[in-house]
Amino acid sequence: MSYAWKNEPHMPSYLHSLEAHRLSYLKAIVENHSRPFNLSPGTTLENLIELDLWPCTRCMSDGKIFDPADYDIIEGNKLARHIACPLCGGRGHISKELFQKIHDKAIRPYRRTIKKHIEIALEVEKILEKLTEEEIKILEKWYGYVEPSRR
Numbered sequence: 001m002s003y004a005w006k007n008e009p010h011m012p013s014y015l016h017s018l019e020a021h022r023l024s025y026l027k028a029i030v031e032n033h034s035r036p037f038n039l040s041p042g043t044t045l046e047n048l049i050e051l052d053l054w055p056c057t058r059c060m061s062d063g064k065i066f067d068p069a070d071y072d073i074i075e076g077n078k079l080a081r082h083i084a085c086p087l088c089g090g091r092g093h094i095s096k097e098l099f100q101k102i103h104d105k106a107i108r109p110y111r112r113t114i115k116k117h118i119e120i121a122l123e124v125e126k127i128l129e130k131l132t133e134e135e136i137k138i139l140e141k142w143y144g145y146v147e148p149s150r151r
């Protein structure tokens with residue numbers, strides 16, 4: 001008998017694949033009307049997808065960021081000067097390898113959570129196998145999350 005939990009942890013959909021992660025960045029860049037990769041205004045998402053560029057995750061492909069050294073405790077970044085983005089060197093895009101690295105780092109905590117969840121679910125499954133259908137039904141009524149996946 002196999003069981004599944006209702007509150008199974010999920011990864012955000014934009015992190016499911018490398019391409020989905022890239023697309024979510026490209027979409028945000030186009031929607032925020034920033035000047036991605038120093039391209040002409042009116043550049044569409046389709047144009048960017050065709051170019052196969054990997055957006056910089058630090059500067060949102062703007063090529064520049066607020067100087068962290070110029071951060072003001074009251075004004076924040078309002079009056080801070082701009083500096084070239086240290087991650088992409090002001091180019092607005094990064095290599096696929098670097099993007100892959102950032103992606104791997106972003107999904108690591110979700111992978112850990114899901115792995116932990118599976119470990120516990122397997123332990124619970126072992127315990128449930130020792131119970132009768134009647135006992136499982138009572139637990140289901142009380143906790144709500146014990147749900148045989150074959151039903």
Ligand SMILES: [Zn+2]
Nearest residue numbers: 056059085088
């Ligand atoms: Zn950058």
